[in-house]
Amino acid sequence: MRVFESAGTEAGDGLTRDCLDPLVISRLRASFSSIVSTEHGHHRLTTTFYATLFAEHPEFRSLFPAALDQQSHRLFQALQFVIDNLEDVDRVLGFLGQLGRDHRKYGVEGRHYFASGHALLVAVQSSFTQAIWTPSLTAAWTELLDLLLNTMADAADNDDLPAAWGATVVDHERRLDDLAIVRLETDSPIPYGAGQYLSVQIPQRPRMWRYLSAAIPANPYGQLEFHVRRVSGGWVSPAIVNETQVGDRWLLSSPLGGLEVDRESGQDVLMIGSGTGIAPLRAQVMEMAMRSNNPRVHMFVGGKYPCDLYDIETLWHLSLSNPWLTVVPVSEEDEDPWWHTTPAPEAPPGLHQRLQGQLGRVVARFGSWADRQIQISGSPAMIKTTVYALQGGGTPPELIRHDPLI
Numbered sequence: 367m368r369v370f371e372s373a374g375t376e377a378g379d380g381l382t383r384d385c386l387d388p389l390v391i392s393r394l395r396a397s398f399s400s401i402v403s404t405e406h407g408h409h410r411l412t413t414t415f416y417a418t419l420f421a422e423h424p425e426f427r428s429l430f431p432a433a434l435d436q437q438s439h440r441l442f443q444a445l446q447f448v449i450d451n452l453e454d455v456d457r458v459l460g461f462l463g464q465l466g467r468d469h470r471k472y473g474v475e476g477r478h479y480f481a482s483g484h485a486l487l488v489a490v491q492s493s494f495t496q497a498i499w500t501p502s503l504t505a506a507w508t509e510l511l512d513l514l515l516n517t518m519a520d521a522a523d524n525d526d527l528p529a530a531w532g533a534t535v536v537d538h539e540r541r542l543d544d545l546a547i548v549r550l551e552t553d554s555p556i557p558y559g560a561g562q563y564l565s566v567q568i569p570q571r572p573r574m575w576r577y578l579s580a581a582i583p584a585n586p587y588g589q590l591e592f593h594v595r596r597v598s599g600g601w602v603s604p605a606i607v608n609e610t611q612v613g614d615r616w617l618l619s620s621p622l623g624g625l626e627v628d629r630e631s632g633q634d635v636l637m638i639g640s641g642t643g644i645a646p647l648r649a650q651v652m653e654m655a656m657r658s659n660n661p662r663v664h665m666f667v668g669g670k671y672p673c674d675l676y677d678i679e680t681l682w683h684l685s686l687s688n689p690w691l692t693v694v695p696v697s698e699e700d701e702d703p704w705w706h707t708t709p710a711p712e713a714p715p716g717l718h719q720r721l722q723g724q725l726g727r728v729v730a731r732f733g734s735w736a737d738r739q740i741q742i743s744g745s746p747a748m749i750k751t752t753v754y755a756l757q758g759g760g761t762p763p764e765l766i767r768h769d770p771l772i
């Protein structure tokens with residue numbers, strides 16, 4: 367129970383395989399699902415956590431943004447991710463380590479995690495309304511929280527990389543009315559992997575960090591590209607699309623995410639990207655294009671209208687010079703909306719013509735993709751419907767990878 371006592375130096379040891387005893391896992395899952403299945407259970411859990419934390423440690427309040435809704439959502443999604451993946455120790459450890467490193471951007475250090483354990487346990491226990499809370503549940507949650515917070519604390523304290531990098535906007539291209547491509551040069555190169563995303567803070571919205579996927583591989587010049595779609599009613603994305611200027615100074619934090627092609631598996635690759643979700647897939651195929659030996663990649667690129675396939679020409683060019691890459695454009699509607707006046711490009715001769723339909727269903731129409739390693743990238747709704755469609759077509763879900771739905 368180190369979490370509730372002090373910051374030991376062996377943080378992370380809590381994640382021994384015994385901690386993942388199937389009985390403990392089933393207790394954790396059953397209690398968590400009883401919380402989330404009650405009305406407002408998710409909300410109760412996160413508000414109780416922050417209320418308890420700030421009551422016990424008022425000095426922590428200044429580390430968080432004024433509005434806690436995004437923060438609460440992410441906390442809940444992180445817990446859900448851990449609970450869903452308890453059998454996959456490496457995945458959970460990797461995720462928690464990244465989260466710990468990422469939280470350094472708020473000024474959160476190892477000692478802060480050790481103080482949070484009690485607030486989390488109180489939040490879980492007081493949100494649990496379905497049955498009697500037992501000592502075995504306290505033990506299971508204590509064990510999990512110990513693992514969770516020690517791993518994050520350890521990662522935060524032992525990372526050699528800076529907590530954040532400065533970057534200057536060098537280009538802002540309004541590709542569609544609601545979509546901009548932003549190019550930056552970082553003060554020093556950020557060692558991210560193609561397929562990863564970064565936390566971003568823009569000068570127009572201080573302290574509101576958002577995740578954006580790098581659309582090009584890392585390079586020694588610190589050049590970076592993001593594709594950003596304006597979310598109606600959103601805080602940050604409209605400011606990026608409408609207000610960003612060349613010369614703006616952005617802050618970027620530790621690389622996150624684990625989307626990558628497993629070159630050892632010998633399996634071919636299926637990539638499915640919608641809207642700006644193509645960014646991490648594009649970065650990976652660009653990096654693969656610099657290598658000589660690659661697995662075959664089938665990349666489905668989707669959008670509502672043909673004009674939403676805003677970067678299809680780059681991908682076609684990549685596929686023309688890289689025979690291992692097949693790019694298949696898909697749009698739900700066959701025609702652009704009347705207000706969009708630039709005609710969508712036609713596929714060069716020999717390349718795949720645009721297919722029509724809902725992206726997940728179009729991909730599933732080809733049958734089972736059981737022999738592929740699969741990546742899906744897009745909005746949470748798109749990811750969920752695509753996973754569902756693929757499963758319906760006979761694709762085993764364990765082959766599918768995507769970024770956390772946060």
Ligand SMILES: Cc1cc2nc3c(=O)[nH]c(=O)nc-3n(C[C@H](O)[C@H](O)[C@H](O)COP(=O)(O)OP(=O)(O)OC[C@H]3O[C@@H](n4cnc5c(N)ncnc54)[C@H](O)[C@@H]3O)c2cc1C
Pocket residue numbers: 436563576577578579580592593594595596597598599600601602603604623642643645745746769770771772
């Ligand atoms: C791993 C990861 C990678 C991402 N990469 C990119 C990227 O490369 N490019 C990019 O444009 N965005 C990307 N996003 C989304 C981005 O982080 C923001 O969530 C998005 O830009 C909205 O931020 P906002 O501040 O404008 O909206 P907020 O103020 O955070 O939200 C306002 C409202 O819009 C809803 N909302 C948020 N996002 C969406 C959405 N996508 N569709 C519909 N409703 C939404 C919220 O639930 C909320 O109700 C990524 C997200 C994740 C988790």
